[in-house]
Amino acid sequence: MDRDFTRQRFRLGERIVEGVLFVAAALAVAIVAGILYVVIAESAKFFVQVSPLEFVTETRWTPLFDDPHYGIAPLLTGTFMSTLVALAVAVPLGLLVAIYLSEFASARLRELIKPTLELLAGVPTVVYGYFALLFVTPLLQRFIPGLPGFNLLSAGIVMGLMIVPYIASLSEDAMRAVPNSLRDGSLAMGATRLETAFRVVFPAAISGVIGAVILGMSRAVGETMIVVIAGGQLPQIVTSPTQQGATVTAFIAQVALGDIAFGTLEYQSIFAAGLALLTLTLLFNFAAFALQRRFREAY
Amino acid sequence: MSADDSAPAGDIAAHPKGLDLRRFKDASFVAWGVVATFIGLGTLAALVGQLVHDGRHRLTLDFFLSFPSSNPAEAGILSAWVGSLLVILTTACFAIPIGVLAGIYLEEYAPRNWITSTIEIAVNNLAGVPSIVYGLLAVGLFVQALHLGQSILTAGATLSLLILPVVIVATREAVRGVPQDIRQAALAVGATKWQATQHHVLPYALPGVVTGIIIGVSRAIGETAPLILIGGLTFVAFLPVTLPGEPVFNVVGAVDEYGAPLTPQASERVRIEEDGVVVMPDFSEVPVEAGQTLDLPHGAVVQSTAGLGDAMASWSPTQWLGSEFTVLPIQMFNWTSRPQAEFLELAAAAGIVLLAITLLLNGAAIWLRYRLRRRIKW
Numbered sequence: 001m002d003r004d005f006t007r008q009r010f011r012l013g014e015r016i017v018e019g020v021l022f023v024a025a026a027l028a029v030a031i032v033a034g035i036l037y038v039v040i041a042e043s044a045k046f047f048v049q050v051s052p053l054e055f056v057t058e059t060r061w062t063p064l065f066d067d068p069h070y071g072i073a074p075l076l077t078g079t080f081m082s083t084l085v086a087l088a089v090a091v092p093l094g095l096l097v098a099i100y101l102s103e104f105a106s107a108r109l110r111e112l113i114k115p116t117l118e119l120l121a122g123v124p125t126v127v128y129g130y131f132a133l134l135f136v137t138p139l140l141q142r143f144i145p146g147l148p149g150f151n152l153l154s155a156g157i158v159m160g161l162m163i164v165p166y167i168a169s170l171s172e173d174a175m176r177a178v179p180n181s182l183r184d185g186s187l188a189m190g191a192t193r194l195e196t197a198f199r200v201v202f203p204a205a206i207s208g209v210i211g212a213v214i215l216g217m218s219r220a221v222g223e224t225m226i227v228v229i230a231g232g233q234l235p236q237i238v239t240s241p242t243q244q245g246a247t248v249t250a251f252i253a254q255v256a257l258g259d260i261a262f263g264t265l266e267y268q269s270i271f272a273a274g275l276a277l278l279t280l281t282l283l284f285n286f287a288a289f290a291l292q293r294r295f296r297e298a299y
Numbered sequence: 300m301s302a303d304d305s306a307p308a309g310d311i312a313a314h315p316k317g318l319d320l321r322r323f324k325d326a327s328f329v330a331w332g333v334v335a336t337f338i339g340l341g342t343l344a345a346l347v348g349q350l351v352h353d354g355r356h357r358l359t360l361d362f363f364l365s366f367p368s369s370n371p372a373e374a375g376i377l378s379a380w381v382g383s384l385l386v387i388l389t390t391a392c393f394a395i396p397i398g399v400l401a402g403i404y405l406e407e408y409a410p411r412n413w414i415t416s417t418i419e420i421a422v423n424n425l426a427g428v429p430s431i432v433y434g435l436l437a438v439g440l441f442v443q444a445l446h447l448g449q450s451i452l453t454a455g456a457t458l459s460l461l462i463l464p465v466v467i468v469a470t471r472e473a474v475r476g477v478p479q480d481i482r483q484a485a486l487a488v489g490a491t492k493w494q495a496t497q498h499h500v501l502p503y504a505l506p507g508v509v510t511g512i513i514i515g516v517s518r519a520i521g522e523t524a525p526l527i528l529i530g531g532l533t534f535v536a537f538l539p540v541t542l543p544g545e546p547v548f549n550v551v552g553a554v555d556e557y558g559a560p561l562t563p564q565a566s567e568r569v570r571i572e573e574d575g576v577v578v579m580p581d582f583s584e585v586p587v588e589a590g591q592t593l594d595l596p597h598g599a600v601v602q603s604t605a606g607l608g609d610a611m612a613s614w615s616p617t618q619w620l621g622s623e624f625t626v627l628p629i630q631m632f633n634w635t636s637r638p639q640a641e642f643l644e645l646a647a648a649a650g651i652v653l654l655a656i657t658l659l660l661n662g663a664a665i666w667l668r669y670r671l672r673r674r675i676k677w
Contacts, residue, residue: 011491013491013493014491014492014493017493018404018408018492018493020400021400021401021403021404021408022404022408024396024397024398024400024401024404025400025401025404025405025409025418025467026414026418027397027401027463028401028418028421028422028425028463028464028467029417029418029421031421031425031436031460031463032421032424032425034436034440035428035432035433035435035436038435038436038439038440039432039435039436039439041439042435042439092335093335093338093339096331096332096334096335097332097335097336097339099328099332100328100329100331100332100333100335100336101332101336104328104329104332105332111669113336113340115665115669116340116343117336117339117340118661118665119343119658119661119662119665120339120340120342120343122514122517122518122521122657122658122660122661123343123346123521123654123657123658124520124521124522124523124628124653124654124657125521125523126521126523126628126631126632126635126650126653127346127350127521127631127650127653127654128346129632129635130349130350130631130635130646130647130650131345131346131349131350133635134349134353134643135345135346135349161338161339161342164339165339168339190315192321192322192324192325193325193328194321194324194325194328195321195325197328215427218427221429222428222429222430222431222432223429224429224430224431224523224524225523225524225628225632228632229632229635229636249429249431249524252431252434252435252524252528253431253524253527253528256434256527256528257527262443270435271435271439274431274432274435277429277431277432278428278429278432281427281428281429281432282424282427282428284427285423285424285427288427289423
């Protein structure tokens with residue numbers, strides 16, 4: 001007997017509106033497709049001239065020399081090293097802040113601190129680069145004698161400080177989503193807040209926290225300006241953060257600054273680097289997304 | 300009750316072993332949390348402090364009204380902030396309509412099928428793509444395939460793609476926050492779906508949408524890497540628009556993109572507006588006076604001064620969308636890359652301006668969100 005009153009008569013105006021809205025939304029898919037197409041197409045042109053084997057095994061990245069070598073390994077070590085330092089800074093700090101805000105701080109304090117941390121996330125990366133070059137590096141040079149003016153350590157530290165808000169905010173959301181009944185049960189058994197936080201809440205929120213860390217990692221991998229300004233632009237195999245190095249992103253920016261001549265191998269090499277970058281970040285994003293979905297369904 | 304109590308009889312204050320230590324750890328963790336928070340906040344303070352200390356004395360009116368120059372004493376950010384302004388305008392024109400409409404579709408209209416899931420996956424992934432990859436897309440698509448060149452239009456299109464996920468997600472959350480009762484009440488009195496959305500849902504969702512737009516714009520202002528890729532120049536001594544009093548060079552007849560006349564044999568009657576010099580196609584110079592009417596061959600260049608009308612006309616988008624440009628973050632990056640201390644001071648001053656703008660915008664967004672939560676009581 002119940003009729004479906006949500007179904008509407010066919011009205012052309014409504015259909016047109018819905019069509020326009022759909023096109024706007026479908027544009028997102030078109031953009032992703034566009035990115036993939038452009039990067040893959042130009043990389044294909046690159047890999048016609050440079051064998052993929054050389055790309056992954058060669059240890060030198062010297063596309064601008066007379067005798068060019070195209071091994072992505074140095075760039076990957078640069079990215080890896082700076083990301084490692086960034087995470088070493090951001091994960092402990094971010095998780096500490098998250099646990100503190102979620103389990104210990106009063107609501108008023110939380111309302112005050114969270115927005116301020118978000119401001120940290122809104123600072124332009126050039127400004128962070130300046131900060132790394134002219135504040136952090138001299139500061140570190142006092143404690144680490146012989147630290148070069150450009151090094152991946154200060155770039156990594158500043159990157160880590162930049163992504164603390166991401167990790168803190170997402171982890172805190174994950175922990176606050178844990179039902180209070182678990183906390184109450186733990187406290188009723190005589191545990192302290194700290195023990196409850198670490199042994200009950202944190203494990204319950206772990207997939208959300210891991211998702212947050214992966215997203216932070218993805219952000220660090222994709223960061224350009226901080227490393228370009230403060231990390232040096234020398235593609236070399238990096239074994240210690242006190243060296244200067246180049247990341248995949250820094251290389252792309254470097255070529256762009258030197259004016260890209262369209263159609264040359266040099267031009268195509270930035271797309272090959274971009275392909276490597278995209279592979280990494282899309283992998284991270286899928287992992288984080290899958291983990292966060294799992295976490296959301298648990299309750 | 301039993302005679303075999305574990306606690307000594309009469310010791311009411313007895314408690315399990317180790318409780319003191321556990322309580323101490325609990326209390327001291329608060330200290331750690333505060334320390335961690337202060338490190339985060341301290342970074343912001345140190346950042347601002349360093350910038351202000353280094354660049355404060357450079358913040359003069361001249362700084363805002365001068366072009367960059369190889370002489371640090373004369374350099375300024377005029378081309379940078381005008382460029383940023385124009386680029387953001389373009390970005391907003393693209394990103395706001397597309398983002399808000401897409402968000403509305405995904406929340407109000409989208410059926411639960413695979414197409415919708417694909418779109419949602421795409422939006423989520425776009426949020427995680429590094430900004431420099433958007434630059435790669437722009438170079439391959441806008442600059443190359445569509446021949447839009449290294450222009451403000453390209454910059455605006457690129458940045459709008461970059462902030463699209465931010466606007467879409469913010470719109471979705473804002474629309475989601477409007478209770479179903481409102482929609483159903485509108486539908487119950489006979490409104491169509493779009494009427495209900497436009498007149499009843501959107502007004503309530505507007506603050507949230509505006510918050511998202513502000514955050515997106517703030518992000519776009521600070522972006523450097525993609526704009527470097529599409530050719531945001533690091534030394535720009537011109538403005539995409541004209542200011543009154545500037546010299547204006549008009550070429551007689553139609554020219555191609557290199558400035559050469561399309562019909563070199565033709566000539567035109569031209570009335571001279573001011574005293575000055577006309578440069579002929581053979582580069583000889585002919586002095587002229589105001590009021591003269593001359594037959595000039597195509598390719599001759601007449602110089603005049605921009606009046607208010609010329610200046611205002613130059614603000615029409617068709618005039619500046621195709622222009623090369625620079626933006627504030629690129630200018631700051633340029634100066635940071637120079638070793639001389641004076642340029643680093645200029646970089647700091649530019650950084651203060653940039654930081655002030657982004658902090659203001661972010662602060663406004665946060666405040667808006669705070670007021671949103673307070674005001675609306677369903």
